[in-house]
Amino acid sequence: MSSVAAFIAANRFGFGPRPGELATIAADPARWALAQLDSRYAASPAFKGLPPTPEVVQSALGQLQQLRKMKDANAEEQRRMVRDLQKNLRGDFIEEAAARTRAAIDSPAPFFERLTHFWGNHFTVSATKRQSLPLVAAFERDVVRPHIMGTFGSMLLASTRHPAMITYLDNARSIGPQSRAGRRQGKGLNENLAREVLELHSLGVNGGYTQDDVIALAKMLTGWTVDITGRSRDGFLFNAAAHEPGDKTLLGIRFAENGENEARSALESLALHPSCAKFIAGKLARHFISDTPSAASVNTLAQSYMRSGGNLPDVYRTLLSLPEVWQAPLPKVKTPNDFIISLLRAADIDIDNMRLAGAFRELGQVPFSAPSPAGWSDMAQDWLGGEALLRRIDIAQGIANALHTRVSPADVLEHTIGPVASDTTRTAVRRAGSPAEALTLVFASPEFQRR
Amino acid sequence: MTRKIIDTPLSRRLLLQGLCGAACLPMMGGMRLSFAAAPGDARFVFIILRGAMDGLAAAVPYGDRYYAQARGGMALPAAALTRLDDFYALHKSFESFAALYQAGEGAIVHAVATPYRERSHFDAQNVLECGAERPNGARDGWLNRALGVMQPATDTPGLAVGQTIPLALQGGVAVGSWSPSGDGLPADALLIALEGMYSGDAAFETALSQAVGLHDIADDGGMGMGKKRGGGGRGREAMETTLAAVGKILSAPNGPRIATIEIGGWDTHAQQGLEQGALANNFAALDGAFGALKKSMGALWGQTVVLAATEFGRTVAGNGTGGTDHGTASCAFIAGGGVKGGKVYGAWPGLDKTQLYQGRDLRPTTDLRQVAKAVLTRHIGLGAGDVERHIFANSTNLRAMDELFV
Numbered sequence: 112m113s114s115v116a117a118f119i120a121a122n123r124f125g126f127g128p129r130p131g132e133l134a135t136i137a138a139d140p141a142r143w144a145l146a147q148l149d150s151r152y153a154a155s156p157a158f159k160g161l162p163p164t165p166e167v168v169q170s171a172l173g174q175l176q177q178l179r180k181m182k183d184a185n186a187e188e189q190r191r192m193v194r195d196l197q198k199n200l201r202g203d204f205i206e207e208a209a210a211r212t213r214a215a216i217d218s219p220a221p222f223f224e225r226l227t228h229f230w231g232n233h234f235t236v237s238a239t240k241r242q243s244l245p246l247v248a249a250f251e252r253d254v255v256r257p258h259i260m261g262t263f264g265s266m267l268l269a270s271t272r273h274p275a276m277i278t279y280l281d282n283a284r285s286i287g288p289q290s291r292a293g294r295r296q297g298k299g300l301n302e303n304l305a306r307e308v309l310e311l312h313s314l315g316v317n318g319g320y321t322q323d324d325v326i327a328l329a330k331m332l333t334g335w336t337v338d339i340t341g342r343s344r345d346g347f348l349f350n351a352a353a354h355e356p357g358d359k360t361l362l363g364i365r366f367a368e369n370g371e372n373e374a375r376s377a378l379e380s381l382a383l384h385p386s387c388a389k390f391i392a393g394k395l396a397r398h399f400i401s402d403t404p405s406a407a408s409v410n411t412l413a414q415s416y417m418r419s420g421g422n423l424p425d426v427y428r429t430l431l432s433l434p435e436v437w438q439a440p441l442p443k444v445k446t447p448n449d450f451i452i453s454l455l456r457a458a459d460i461d462i463d464n465m466r467l468a469g470a471f472r473e474l475g476q477v478p479f480s481a482p483s484p485a486g487w488s489d490m491a492q493d494w495l496g497g498e499a500l501l502r503r504i505d506i507a508q509g510i511a512n513a514l515h516t517r518v519s520p521a522d523v524l525e526h527t528i529g530p531v532a533s534d535t536t537r538t539a540v541r542r543a544g545s546p547a548e549a550l551t552l553v554f555a556s557p558e559f560q561r562r
Numbered sequence: 563m564t565r566k567i568i569d570t571p572l573s574r575r576l577l578l579q580g581l582c583g584a585a586c587l588p589m590m591g592g593m594r595l596s597f598a599a600a601p602g603d604a605r606f607v608f609i610i611l612r613g614a615m616d617g618l619a620a621a622v623p624y625g626d627r628y629y630a631q632a633r634g635g636m637a638l639p640a641a642a643l644t645r646l647d648d649f650y651a652l653h654k655s656f657e658s659f660a661a662l663y664q665a666g667e668g669a670i671v672h673a674v675a676t677p678y679r680e681r682s683h684f685d686a687q688n689v690l691e692c693g694a695e696r697p698n699g700a701r702d703g704w705l706n707r708a709l710g711v712m713q714p715a716t717d718t719p720g721l722a723v724g725q726t727i728p729l730a731l732q733g734g735v736a737v738g739s740w741s742p743s744g745d746g747l748p749a750d751a752l753l754i755a756l757e758g759m760y761s762g763d764a765a766f767e768t769a770l771s772q773a774v775g776l777h778d779i780a781d782d783g784g785m786g787m788g789k790k791r792g793g794g795g796r797g798r799e800a801m802e803t804t805l806a807a808v809g810k811i812l813s814a815p816n817g818p819r820i821a822t823i824e825i826g827g828w829d830t831h832a833q834q835g836l837e838q839g840a841l842a843n844n845f846a847a848l849d850g851a852f853g854a855l856k857k858s859m860g861a862l863w864g865q866t867v868v869l870a871a872t873e874f875g876r877t878v879a880g881n882g883t884g885g886t887d888h889g890t891a892s893c894a895f896i897a898g899g900g901v902k903g904g905k906v907y908g909a910w911p912g913l914d915k916t917q918l919y920q921g922r923d924l925r926p927t928t929d930l931r932q933v934a935k936a937v938l939t940r941h942i943g944l945g946a947g948d949v950e951r952h953i954f955a956n957s958t959n960l961r962a963m964d965e966l967f968v
Contacts, residue, residue: 182882189883190832240684303697444765475726482729483688485701495765496727497773498739504748504756539759544751552755557763 114530116140119440122562123399124431125221127453130526144431147220148424150260157214161207164249164346165338168274171245172339174200200245204238207248208471208478209464215452223259226427228448229398230255230266231479234312235486236275238479246275247479253345263391263421264382267312271304271378272347274337280304280484287333287355300355305329307484313381315390324362330355331366331374388416395426397489400435401442408435440531441561444491447474449562450503454554457527458510473502507554511547520549528558602714604942605812605862607821608705609851609870609895610728612687613828616876617892618924619841620656621670621906625649628913636880642837650906654837655845658853659895666904668852668897669966671933673908675874675926681888683829686873691730693931693954700955704934705820706733707953711944714819718772721818723808731822738818740776740811742804747777779814780807797843798850801825805851809858812866819942823851828872832883852897864899867941871895871930877922878913890923894933900941902968928963935962 114133120140121128124147128136136143162170174196181189215224231251238244254273258266270276277283285301286293293299305328309320334354338346349371359366359373364380366373381387392412396404415429430436445453451470455462462470471477481487488494524532524540536556543549553559622638623629625648630637643651644660650670652660662668678689678697685697693704700707709719710733720737722728731737747753753774760766805823812821827844834841848870859866875892891911897903911917911925919925931954938944938953939962950958 186832186883193832240682307698483701484698491765492736493727493732495769496737496739497769497771497776498741500766500769501747501773501777504752508748508752533762535762536759539755543755548752548755551752552759555756556759557766560766 115440116437118528118530119437120144121221122440122445122453123436125225126215126449126456127559127562128527129456130459130523133526133529141431141437144222145428147222148260148427149220149223150257152218152220152223153256153259155214155218157210157217158252161210161252162249164246164253164274165341165343167245167249168337168339168346169341174245204244204248204479205464205468209467211248211251211478212452212455212467212471216455221456225399225449226259227251227255229395230259232481232486233394234266234270234276235481235484236273236279236479237481237484238477239482240279243275243279246273246278250275251479258423260424261422262382263387263416263423264379266423267308267382268375268378269345270312271308271332271374272335272345274346276304277335277337277347280307282332283336285329285333286353287330289357290333290353290355292350292353293355300326300329300333302326302329304335305332308332308378308381311484311486313378313390314384314386315393318384318386318390320362323360327359327361328374328377330357330359331361331377334371335374382421385413385417388413388421391421391426392416394489395430399430400433401439402490405435408433441558443562444495445560445562446487446489446494447471447476447499447503448478448487450474450560451506453559454507454510457523457554457559458514460510460513470506473506475499475502503560504551504555507559508547508551511550511554515545515547515550518550520546520553523550524553527553528556531558532556533558602712602819602943603862603865605817605819605821605859605866606705606937606942607808607812607823607855607866607868608730609823609825609848609868610687610690610730611828611848611870611872612683612824612826613830613872614683614686614874614876614888615828615844615872615892616830616834616841616886617672617674617872618875618878619834620653620845620895621646621672621893622651622653623649623672623910623913624651626910626913628915632878632913632915632918634879635884636834636836636886638836642842646906649910653842653845655842656849658849658856659897662852662856662897663904667856667899667901668895668903669901670893670895670906671908671928671963671966672893672906673891673911673924673927674871674894674930674933675891675928676930678874679890681874683873683888688729690871690873690930691728693730693934695956702733703728703730704953705730705822706735706737708938708942708944709733709735709737709820711948711952712819712942716816716818718776718818719820721776721808721811721821723804723821723823728822728824731820738772738776740773740780740808742780742807747774776811779811779817798846801847801850802854805854806858809855809860813859813862825851830876830885831881831887832885834885848895852895856897867896867898867901867937869894869896869933869937871933875924878918878924879922890919891926892924894930896933896937896966898941900968902966907963907966929960931957932960932963933966935960936964936966940964940967 114137117133117137117140120136120143124144181192218224236243236247236250238247250273254269258269280303281301282304286298288299302325306325310316314320334350336348336350338348358368361377392409396409412429415426419425540549540552543552622643642654644654645651659668676689677695678686688697691703692700694700718738720731722731722739724741727739760770812818830841855868856863871894872892875889876886877889881887909927911927935949938949939946
């Protein structure tokens with residue numbers, strides 16, 4: 112295959128090549144991507160020492176208790192305690208965000224990391240909600256990565272049970288009005304999680320459900336809460352006292368009263384719904400192919416999903432076999448997250464955690480911090496504003512300044528965008544006034560920022 | 563130098579090669595310009611006060627007989643107040659706004675809240691910005707939906723001041739962003755090279771030319787181009803510097819119609835201060851924004867409205883750490899050429915314990931959407947039906963606060 116195919120593989124299914132990597136990929140670009148579909152990549156050395164979900168829940172509870180103790184302290188002590196707590200939280204978060212980015216930069220399987228980021232965004236939990244902040248990184252490690260090579264249904268179930276999702280979408284506060292707890296406390300349903308499961312996680316906004324279906328699923332999900340005892344393996348607890356009794360009807364299917372298992376069955380059936388197949392197929396195509404993928408590609412992906420019962424590796428393999436995937440090399444603009452990782456891979460340099468965090472903040476895409484449950488946008492128009500482009504150029508220049516004495520800009524150009532570089536870009540780089548400027552132009556070129 | 567009307571995008575590259583002097587820079591950068599004022603020229607600036615502003619410390623109901631008792635240690639002494647009438651006063655940090663109020667161009671709406679009645683910043687800001695009745699009730703922002711109805715014929719119909727676009731301005735209409743805290747434009751040599759390189763890619767070319775255009779205008783006719791820019795910090799002066807530039811961008815012929823500005827730091831759980839302190843400094847920054855916008859909008863101030871609002875208010879009583887906790891109603895500030903100012907609007911709910919919401923918060927008597935609806939219909943000129951169909955769903959029963967406008 113041509114080296115254009117190597118460029119396509121390295122960028123469409125990865126974060127762009129490291130120096131020399133294009134030549135390796137060129138031997139068989141499709142096989143390079145296929146070989147990464149392996150569950151052993153769920154683990155990464157970058158996560159060494161980071162806590163699993165139940166541990167995170169316990170430590171968040173410990174912090175809450177400390178805050179309660181504050182009442183007895185004087186004002187000066189209180190300020191110090193709050194400061195220390197915030198510092199710890201911020202420190203942990205920056206470490207977690209950096210670990211996620213390093214896993215992507217260093218990975219031998221960048222396609223697996225792209226899938227991680229894709230599913231992490233599909234099932235958004237965000238640190239913008241303070242209560243979810245400590246839990247969001249563990250969600251990606253414990254929910255997303257282990258299920259990338261499984262069925263969509265298994266990932267949907269794991270996501271809906273995780274403390275980060277339950278907290279982020281308020282399910283711990285949702286109480287069946289006719290349950291024991293509901294009657295005692297006079298509290299009721301919170302539809303948030305049910306609504307987002309239907310709209311954002313499974314069927315999509317036009318997937319054919321109604322407000323009655325939202326309420327039915329919300330009732331089935333009552334009692335799904337966070338285990339604060341630290342006894343469960345995954346941080347989940349079913350609280351029967353808050354569960355709404357009685358049969359429920361979702362999308363015309365009747366689910367008999369069955370406690371925790373009602374929502375479990377409901378999620379299984381949602382995952383096998385044709386609307387879900389279409390919704391996931393469309394999102395995958397928009398993420399990996401183009402902002403406006405062909406209907407033929409989306410249909411083929413949806414068929415593969417339905418045929419395999421939502422078995423994700425089958426769908427990924429179908430994606431790799433689509434003719435459209437190997438055609439136009441540059442239809443999409445990389446998100447800030449992917450642009451930063453591309454730069455650091457291409458430059459083959461490391462930067463410290465604080466500066467890494469600064470770069471993401473500067474470009475407006477801090478890891479684990481999407482602004483709403485809908486997640487980050489996948490469309491170029493949302494990322495290519497004027498100010499945003501200036502900031503990308505700044506970052507490109509910063510990396511170029513750190514690098515230009517050690518490498519030749521012409522080499523970097525060949526190793527990154529060589530197969531697709533236009534004459535206009537080549538001319539601009541050749542005519543640049545200095546190596547630093549030439550390198551800045553390579554990193555800021557449309558070809559480097561696209562895929 | 564006489565101003566020429568330029569109606570085609572012109573590249574900065576040509577310009578720097580000497581086709582035009584620095585004096586015509588504000589007309590450049592790919593912005594399509596025409597100098598005739600046209601209907602639909604109205605400008606609207608929405609200042610989002612993130613963190614929940616203590617409305618009782620901003621617009622102070624000192625005439626309420628329960629004021630001192632209800633606020634306790636948070637009650638402001640007379641020395642910290644600028645009286646507006648026998649009942650209300652402004653915190654004395656509001657110098658420019660007090661002048662706007664006296665001039666009949668500034669008004670306050672008190673005891674105002676979104677329809678959200680819980681106390682999460684995250685969800686409340688979502689409601690404030692998406693304009694629905696509940697969190698995530700809409701995926702886009704009400705200001706973007708307004709732009710969708712307005713359809714202004716301009717390259718940058720909406721402008722976010724800051725590095726990212728807040729939800730309020732997100733949606734189907736492409737909007738721009740401008741920020742004072744970056745490093746400004748790249749050096750000229752690099753900029754020329756970038757423009758050459760992007761000439762082969764329309765999306766990148768447009769984005770760069772838009773950025774160059776906005777920076778040139780903000781940089782006072784391009785005299786400061788390429789220089790590292792200051793500003794972007796907090797406090798009155800930083801805000802005035804930033805907003806002077808924003809005013810220039812907005813008042814440019816055919817400039818953006820709707821802009822958002824975000825001011826954070828209102829979550830004053832501890833040591834918020836009285837005449838002075840953290841909250842007073844934040845008030846001064848907000849005040850600076852109003853003053854600088856009036857000045858820098860120039861002749862267009864007559865067609866401008868600035869509205870500042872927060873996601874919810876704070877508790878009436880102070881807490882044990884010299885601050886206030888999450889509450890319900892707060893106040894909103896509105897100013898502009900067409901505003902019927904010099905008045906505090908909204909029914910006053912009272913501060914007696916029995917009058918408070920849940921026994922602790924200022925009770926809301928006005929829905930913020932009533933203010934927003936009036937801005938959209940009376941100021942921007944949208945039809946009430948369009949506003950109810952496309953911008954604020956299920957708001958037919960909410961009366962627009964039309965009395966805010968002349």
